[in-house]
Structures are given as C-alpha cells and as structure tokens.
Amino acid sequence: MIPELGHFCLAMAVALACAQGVVGIAGPTLKDPRALTAAPLLTLLHFTAISLSFLALVWAGVVSDFTVENIADFSSAQTPLLYRITGIWGNHDGSILLWCLILSLCGAAVAVGGKRLPASLRSRVLGVLGLISCGFLLFTLAVSDPFTRIWPPPLNGAGMNPILQDPGLAFHPPVLYTGYVGFSVAFAFAIAALIEGRIDAAWGRWVRPWALISWCFLTGGITLGSWWSYYTLGWGGFWFWDPVENAALLPWLTGTALLHCAIVVEKRESLKAWTVLLAIATFSLSLSGTFLVRSGILNSVHSFAEAPNQGLFILGLLGITICGSLLLFAVRAPILAGSGIYAPISRESALILNNIFLCAIAAVVFTGTLYPPFVNLLFGIQLSVGAPFFNQTVLPLTSPIILAMGVGPLLRWKRADLYPVMQRLWLAAAIAALVFIILTATKHIIAALGLAGGAWVVMAAFTDLAERVRLFRVPFGQSLQRLFTLPRAAIGAAMGHIGFGVSVIGIAAMTLATQKVIVLKPGQSTELGGYTWTLKDIHDAPGPNYQRRVADVVLSDNGHAFLTLHPSRRFFTAQHVITNDAAIHTNGFQDLYAVFASEQDGGAELRLNRHPGAPEIWFGGLIMAMGGFFSLSDRRLRVGAPFRKRVPGGATV
Template identity: 50%
Template sequence: MVVELGHFALVLALLVAIFQMLVPFYGSRVGDDRMMAVADPAAICQLGLLSLAFLCLTIAYVSSDFSVANVVANSHSTKPLIYRISGVWGNHEGSMLLWVLILALFGAAVAAFGRNLPASLKANVLSVQASIAVAFMLFILLTSNPFLRLDPPPADGNGLNPILQDPALAFHPPFLYAGYVGFSIAYSFAVAALIDGRIDAAWARWVRPWTLAAWMFLTLGIAMGSWWAYYELGWGGWWFWDPVENASFMPWLAGTALLHSALVMEKRDALKVWTVLLAILTFSLSLMGTFLVRSGILTSVHAFAVDPQRGVFVLAIMALFTGGGLAMFALRASDLRQGGIFAPISREGSLVLNNILLTTACATVFIGTLYPLALESLTGAKISVGAPYFDWTFGPLMVPLLMALPFGPLLAWKRGDILGAAQRLMVALLIAVVVMAATLAVMQRGPWLAPFGVALGVFVMLGAISEIVWRIRLGDVPFGDAMRRLVNLPRSAFGTALAHFGVGMLVVGVVATSAYRQEKILVMKAGETTSIAGYEVTFRGVAPRTGPNYREEVAMFDAYRGGTLVSHLEPARRVYDMPPEPTTEAGIHAGWRGDLYVVLGDTQQAGGHAIRIYFNPMVRFIWLGAVVMFIAGAVSLSDRRLRVGAPGRARRAAAAAAPAE
C-alpha cells in the first residue's frame, strides 16, 4: 500500500500543479486577488504531496520491496543502508522524482518567503514554476514511473551500479539537482516579469537571492562530482571535460554571469535586457544538461543510458520552455527601457567585462560539447573533442577575467579610478610577482607559463583581502576605528571577498596540479621500493578482504619521506556481489604539498602487479576553493539586504512606528 500511496500522491501533485499553473495566472490577468492568492497554498500543497511520494519510494528501497520494478533494477538486499537510500536517486526514475521535488521546494520557498513580492508578479512566478512541474510530472508518469509493480516479484534485486556506491556520490546528485533546478526560479521570475511588463531594479533584487542559492548548490555539486571522480575512478585526475561534466559546468558559468549582471541591474537599473536573457538561458542550459544525461546519446560513467524515446520527451520539454521563454523575450525586449549610463572604467564596466568573458567561455564549452553530437547525427562521422580544444579556448578567456577580477570591487559605480585601484592592489601584485619568481626557481622546468598562473591565483586571493582592507581603511584610520568598520561591513561584502578568494584558491590548485604533476607506471613486487616527488614508496604485498557486499584485493604500501614513515596506503581492486562489476579504490595520502596517489593494477604473468603512482601538487586547493565559494554564498545570503522578506518587514515596522511619532 505504501507504493500505491506514493503513486497516488504523485498524481495528486500533478493535479495541484495544473491548478497552480492556471488559476493564479488567470487571476493576475483579470486582477482577482483571491485567485492569485491560491498560488501560495497550492505551491506548499504540491511540495507536501511530492515529499510524500518521495518518502514512499524511499521506504520501498529501505525495506527492499522487490515487488517494485525500480527497486529490483537498482537495489539489492545486501547493500548498506546508505546506498539503499541513495539508490532512490541513483537511477533515472528516482532521480526525476527528486528533480520535481526540488522544483516544488523552490516554488514553496517563494510562496513562504516572498511576502514582499507584488501579488501579480508572485502569482505569475508560481504559475510558471508550476508549468515546469506539470511538464516533468507528466514525463515521469507517462514514461518513467518509479512505482510500477512486478508480479511475481523476484527474490532479490539487481543492485546499484558499483561506482555509485560511494558516500560522495550518494550526496552529489541532490546538490547538483538543487543547482540545476534552482535556476528554474530565475527563469520563472524572468518570464513572469515579461508577462507583467515590469522589469526594474526591484525585480533584480528579488531574483538575486534565489539565483545565488542555486549557484551555491551547483558549485558544491560540481565539486563533489570532481572529488568523487578523483578518488573513485583511479585515473588520478580531477576533470575530464566529459560531456556530462560540461552539462553541469555550462549553467554554472551562465549562472555566475547572471549573478553579476543582476547586481548591475539592482544597483544601477542597467543591463535589463541582458539580465532577463541570461535568466532564461541559464535554466535552458540546465534543461539541456537533463536532456544530455537522459537521452541515451552520451556514454559516460555518470549518465543515465535510457530509452532514447524518453530523450525525445525531455527534448520537447526543453524546446517548449526555452523556445517559449525566448519568444516572450523577443516580444517584450523592445519595451524594456535602458537604465543608467556608466563609463567603461567603472564597477559596472568591470561586471560587463566579466559577463562577456564568462558567456564567451560558456559558448566555447557549448560548441565543444555539442559539435561532435551534431556532426554524428547529421553525417554519421564520429569525432572526439578533448582537453586540447578546451585548454586552448577556455583557458585564454579566463586569464583576462582573473586579471580584472581584483580591480572590479575597488572601482566606483558609474565612473571609476583605475589608477587608484591599481595603487590599492600594489602590495598584492608585488607578492604575486615574488610567488611567480619563487615558483620558477623551485620547479626549474616547464611549462613556463605555469608560474604566471600560480601568481595569478595568488593575486586574486590577495586582491580579495585588499578589498576588505580598503573598505575598512586599515592603516588610514586608527586600528579601533578600522575594526569597528570591519564589524559593520555588510555580510555581502564579506561574501564577495570570500568568493573571489575561493576562485584564487581554485586557480592555484588547477595550475599547480596540471603543470607539475608527476607520474610513474611500473611493475612492482613485494618488498620493492620506488621514489616520486621526495617520497619513498615501498610495496608490502597484496591481501584479500571482504566487505558488506563486495570482495577486494588490497595492496599495502608504506610511504616514507626523509626516512620517516608518513602514511600507509591501501589501494584496492574491488568486485561487488550484485552486480558483479569491478571498481578501483585509490590509496591517497594528502600532504601540505599535494597528494600521493597510488592505484593497483592487474597481476602480471612474470610476477608482481602493475602500479600507477601520481603526485598531484596542491590539488586539494581545487575543492577547498569550491567549498570557500559555497560558504561565501551562504555568508552573502545571510545579509539582511538579500533576504527576500526583509524589505517587507522593514516597511511594516516603519508603518507600525509611524503613529508613535
């Protein structure tokens, strides 16, 4: 009965979404406040019903109910509890249910916290959001129902893909979907504003917190996927320019541009046309990622290889909302009044440069990802667009962006002083030059542009610190006054500086590990020792081990540095019981200089094992930088000026105090 209850709740959620889509929209057209007001309870009711449906599917997984086809296909009675739970979204059908649940969550959040939104705008936002939910719930019920029964049920299930049985990947999809789906709110705000014909600085203020929340989750989701691929797939790298990776990276780039564009619109009432277009395109890229992963046209370790007919359904949804949003934009664009004028050298100018470079970079990734697919569908020819293309197109666009990044926050609105900003960054620039010289002296080998890349990352990090120092006038006023200024700084200022600092950390990690990575591939026998990056690595042998639902062959290595034992590494080759597929478990020692990374290969006929050993310098800066960026977003969201209900509360407080005056 639990499964039938979940199915019934999903059907009811569809009906509520249809009601939420039609009634508030009609109410906004005829000016009926009561009809517009039903959007709030409808959005909350839709969230409740989808939560119930998701809970019922989770109960089926946890209890190993093998009368459910979805549980049979993706679970097994010997799986640990955490992977029975993560199996709910570790497949196409369950992940789509999670997709619409998060969609409803964002809609309900607008209903609950958007109390200061104009009634008509709010009704239209929730109506557009419901229309997206309707499309995807129809997709689930017609093509991807997770509640289908089997009669008779099998004795056990087929198990979850072994590479998905990992803690990082258990939580990676929810964060990634929260980012993907979160941009739907920006889309809904854009379309609703186009329907109302009112797009101004207040609109940008309302849309920015939701965009920031989605950007935060997508940042963390991408980082978790990169971290998982690094230690689980045994290839020693952190990014492969895989089409599925690119599918999540493109909306991140567009969303980053949208955040900065919305800031210009909020502060200066400028870039209206561009900001609305970005809001539509960012969610369209999210829909494209959903299509690529679920259409069956990609082969990837983290794509859902499903029936292409389902891909056609998703393609139709993408065409409907992308085409509909762009058509609405084309109809209304000429009516959008341009905002304030600003000089090229200004805060606005720096943000425009940021947008140009980010969207161009997004376009290069878009072309490199889709061109091979388009060529194959049109001509049948198969080509591969790999890292060299992306390195030579994406990389050069990032250099001017990173060079300009520290200058932007130090420029004034409308007209800035570039020389004054350069003077404030002089200390950061000098330290970056020293770092570049030190890197060149220590490494004494190519690639010769790598020291510049490391220095550029350091410059971005120190530029973020310089921004705070300049804001509190440290050194220009008494220390106590500077500390009071520091305490009184808006949290969004700290959030901006932290985000830029995290970008600098990521750049340092990317450049260092890409340029100075060391690798050894060899055959080792028990007792043999090899050296790499100052470490002496001794192979102690191989032993079998049994886990809860797998068997593995574990190699034992001791890593010494300067004659002192620093780590005991245990890379393994693992075979799961169901399905019986092998996986690789890397042995990793994380040090302050970088990671010592050991992978166990096949047994050799002449004796010994194939071993791959890597040293990845400063690779953890990549993920630490992403975590810092996520924290930065949370700090900015905690700023009262970015909380959606704050202006409304302020107005109510002022109104209450008025009679006392």
C-alpha cells in the same frame, strides 16, 4: 500498497501543478484576492503530494520491495541501508522524481518566503514554476514511472551500481540538482516580470538571492562531483572535460554572469535585457544537461542509458521552454531598455567585461561538447573533442576574467579612475609578479601564469576588505570594529573571489604533478616525487557486500618510513564488477595518491601520483559556496526589496 499510494500522490501532484500554473498566471488578471492567495496554497499542496510520493519510493527501497521494478533493478537485500536510500536517485526514474521534488520545494520556498513580493508577481512566479513542474511530472508518469510493478518479483535485486556506492556520490546528486533546479526560480521571475512588464531595481533585488542560493548549491555540487571522481574512479585527476561534466559547467558559467548582472540591475537599473536573457539561458542549459544525460546522445560515465523516447520528451520540454521564453522576450524587448549611464572605466564596465568572457567560455564549451554528436548524427562521422581543445580555448578566455576580478571590486559605480585603484593593488601585483618570476625560472610557464593569477585574485580580494576597514590607516581596533559592521554581502563576495583564486592556484599546481605506472612485487620499491614507494604486502579483506584485495604501500623519505597507503580492488559478487579504491594521504597542500590497478604474476600494478595543490581545488570550491551562503545571511538579501508605503495625502515614502 505503499507504492500504489506513492503513484496516486504522483498523479495528484500533476493535477495540482497544472492548477498552480493556470491559477498562478491567470489569477492577477482576475483582480480577485482569492485568486492571488490560491497559487501559494496550491503550491504547498503540490509540494506535499510529491513529498509523499518520494517517501513512498524511499520506503520501497528501505524494505527492499522487489515487486517495484525500480527497486529490483537498482537495489538488493545486501546493499547497505545508506545506499538503499541513495540508490533511489542513483537511477533514471528515481532521479527524475528527485528533480520534481526539488522543483516543488523551490516553489514552496517562494510561496512561504516571498510574502514581501507584490502579490501579482509572486502569483505569476508560482504559476511559471507550476507549469514547469507539470511538464516534468507528466514526463515521469508517461515514460519514467518509478512505481512500475513486476510479477513475479526476483528473490533478490540486481544491486546498485558499485561505482555509486560511495558517500560522496550519495550527496552529490541532491546538491547538484538543487543548483540546477534552483535556477528555475530566477527563470520564473524573469518570465513573470516580462508578463507584467516590470523590470527595475526592485526586481533585481528580488531575483538576486534566489540566483545566489542556486549558484551556491551548483558550485557545491560540481565540487562534490569533482572530488568524488578524483578519489573514487582512480583516474588521478579532478576534471576531464567529460561531456556531462561540461553540461554541469555551462549553467554555472551563465549563472555566475546572471548573479553579477542582477547586481547591476539592482544598483544602476542597467543590463535589464542581458539579465533576463541570462536567466532564460541558465535554466535552459540546466534542462539541456538533463536532456543530454538521458537521451543517449553523449557517451559518458555519468550518462543514464535510457530509451530514446525519454530524451524526445525532454527535448520537447526544452523546445517549449526556450522558444516560448524567447518569444516573450522579443515581444517585451521595449521595456528592457536600461536607464543607467556609466563610463568605460567603472564597476559596471568591469562586470560587463566579466560577463562577456564568461559567456564566451560557455559558448566554447557548448560548441566543443555538442559538435561531435551532431556531426555524427548528420553525417555519420565520428569525431572526438578532448581536453587539448578545451584547455587551449578556455584558458586564454579565463585570463581577462582573472584580471577583472582583481580590479573590479575596487572601482566605483558609474565613473572611476584606474590609477588610484592600481596604487591600492600594488602589493597584490607585486606578489603575483614574484610568483610568476620564480616559477618561470623552473620553466613551468603554464603553472607560473596560473599560480600568479590565483595569487592576484586572492590578494586583490584581501586588499578590497583592507580598504573597506581602512587597515593600517586607523588603529587596528577600529579596523576590526569596521570589519564586523561591513555588509555581509560584501564579505561574501570577497570570499567568493578568494575561493576562485584558491581553486585557480590548485589547478595550476596540479600541472606540476608527477605520476608513474609500475608493476611491483612485495618488497620492491620505486622512486617518485622525492619519496620511495615500497609494496609491502597484498592481502584479502572483507567488505559489507564485496571482497577486497588490499595492497600495502609504504612511503619513505631518506630511508625513514612515514606513511602506509592501502589502495584496494573491490569485487562485488552480485554484479560481478571490480572497482578500484584509491588511497590518498593529504596534508592540505599536496596529495600522495596510490591506485591498485591489477594483480600480475604475484605482484601489483600500481598507479602512483604526487599531486601538489590538489586539496586547494576543493577548498576553493567550498570557500566559494560558503561565501555565497554568507552573503545570503545579509538581511538586505534575505528581506528583499521593501514595499513603497503611501502616507496620507498620496505621497510615496
């Protein structure tokens, strides 16, 4: 009975989303206050209906209701409770329902938190979100129904994919989806503003916090996914230019550019057309990633192997979204002319340079990801574009961004002088040059460039904060007092740059990693990274729904044992699948990493790695996301642009 209730709520959500879309967009033209207040109410009802539907599916998973096909195919009675819940979004149908839930949550957030917006703009934003949600809900009901019943039910379910039974992946999809779907709000603001014909500094301030919170979640989701693949898959790396990894990177690149453009619109009322176009592109790329994962076009460990009609439905939604929004953009282009004037050397120019290279990287990644499948589709030719292509094309485009990130925050708006800025950055430049010279002597040119670039960005961000608090120019107590009175948005921006620099340092340091694949028998040793690795024992260990074979690997330094790693192999009896569980020891600056790959002749095939700088990759991503959330705590971003109040006599305050 509960699944039927969930299915009914899902159908009800379609009707409410459709009504939200129609009333929200058409309401302002009726000039009726009741029409303007109807859209927020319909949005909240729409969110309630989807929430009840999602909870019904979660209930079916928790109680192992195998009459629901989705539960029978992706859960079992032996699956731990956590993964019976997270398994709901570990498959295609459930993940689409989660997508719809987050989309409705975004609409509810605008309905509740956007009360200071002009009523007509809020209504149209909610209307656009309603139409998007209606499309996805129709997709769910038509070709991806998570409540389909089967009879007779199996005695036990097939079980969840063993690779997905991990805490990291339990939280990775919801966080990543929130980033993906969150950009629908920026897209809705862009479309609503084009409909109204109003894009100004106030619009830039309204759209900026929604873009920022989406960017924070997307950054966190990508970081979680990278960390999960690093320690779960046993590959020993953090990024493999996998097609679906690239699909997540694309909206992050354009979303970062959008975030910076919104600042220029708010401060200078420039780059209006560019900002609107980036809002459209970012959400379109989020939808493109959904299409690529579910259409079967891309082969990836992340992909859902689903029927082609599901991909065609999403392709239709994608086509309507892109074509419709670009057509509206073309019609409204005359209202997007910028009014700000600025010199070639200014903060505006630095942001433009940053955005040009971010979009260039996005274009390269997009081409490299989609070129092979389209060549195969059109000409039947099998091509492979791998890490060498992306490394050789993306890295040169990243260098100007790194340089601009150091200089840009210290430049003035409208017109600036480069020489005084470089005088303030002498310490950052000196440290970066010193790092480069030291590592060049060891003949690691790529690592030297990366570490120097990361150090440059980090030190430049600290220099920006030091300039703001007048460090060493006034008493330290006054500097500390000024620090606590700085706008939180400024501190958050500096944290974002510091996080990016830390990640660059970690990525560059990983090029110095050492690794070895070797077969050892108990008692045998090998040398790697200045340590002695000894296989001590191989033994069995029980698990909740799997059996384990564990290898005990002892690490010694100059004959003194200081660490024991326990890599293991897990055999899941329900699915007859074997997975590797890597053992990792970190001190915050390097990882010692061991994988038990297989058993051979009474010994173990081990993959041993020493990864300098690996933790900094994820620390950097965490710092970036925290910087974004810290910026959101700034009252100017939370409150948004104020209304213009009129006083008696018609004057505007």
